[in-house]
Amino acid sequence: MSAEASLNSVPAGHAVPSVPSRMGLPIRNGKLGIWLFLGTEVMFFTALIGSLIVLRGGAAAWPSQETMHVKLWAGAVNTLVLLTSSYFVVVALNKLGSGDAKAARKYLALTLLLACLFLGIKAYEYSGKFAHDLLPGRVPETAEIARRKVLAGTATVLLDVPVNDEGAEQAPVRTAAEDLATYVRAEDPAVEPLAERVEAFRKEFPAHAAAIPEVAVIPGANLWLSTYFLITGLHAVHVIVGILLLAIPLLAWNLSRAWFPFLENTALYWHFVDLVWIFLFPTVYLI
């Protein structure tokens, strides 16, 4: 019934009933909500990636990808994985919209698998950083810090290995650690000879290699690592949240078109996670 017709139907002398005006934007409330949330996320990640670019521009030194054990193939594969998952989620949405819940569930499952694959590759990359002791605040940026780090490592070994009774022969690793500490204190060695001595120790006593990590002086590495772990870590948290959101309709026993608004909002969130990685990939892996 048109507004004019409804007004005509009101008898003369009677008050015209008030009609609530239609407020807001021509989209669902939930969709508006997710877009407003994504707006805040745009600011959040722009600030993070922008800070990385600004800090890099102002840093006295910035290590190369090779030095920091960044694997280009891992970043490229992860980019393709996220893009494929974005494609699958949009297909799942289409299938659900056309009433094919079974196909939608299949594509949702594929999306979740790819999301887990992304996290697996990310974990592999992180494990490489841990293996090389490339962690924020742990990388020497000068030779003096490298020598102190080796001394701290030898102290750890000496604490770990018990002292034998007086007169008894000490464990070889204790002797080697003491020799290494004496060498560092007495010779004040440069980075290369120190690295050779440490590498020899690590090969001879692999069980204690973790206590004395390989020597690598990398100017700017700690700032690089802080920004790397912060930004990629927060992105990974977003991936985990996306996995949880995608799992809800996937595990729903009554998946139907009634779920379309929920899946559309989740898909928008997932595309945004993909969008962030699109800019993270060149920032971290390519330049």
Place this chain on the structure above:
Amino acid sequence: MTNEPAPAAAPAAPVSTETDAHPHANYLAVFGALCGLTLVSVGFDLLPNPPKLALVALVFGVATAKAYCVMAWFMHLKFEGAWKYIVLVPTSLLGLGLVLALLPDIAIHYYTVEADPTDAVAALVENEDGPGMRAEADATDGELSE
């Protein structure tokens, strides 16, 4: 305000077809373009000794093209109304504004950041006329002595 059934509450009745009407595009073609652009950006990185600034411009240009594809087709922004500008333009400007505001002081170094703290402290302690006056007085003395 629309009355949508909450998905978590296991809605019994399906909503109308109007609710899930949304534009369809050739998503496979968009996906192919995205994969192609990713390979292009990797190819740029594998070029022998590319100029750094050119590489940055190329890979971020490709990233922007990929972001446009995702936003326009996968997120359906190409088919949305003008409300998208209200939500996205201010937030994007604020995000970029922060970066642009920080760039001159931290990244570009358009002035020297080195200062001698000893001189600065001494000037504050010894100068009874206030900071800055000593330097001017010294300069004047120097001119007179010449």
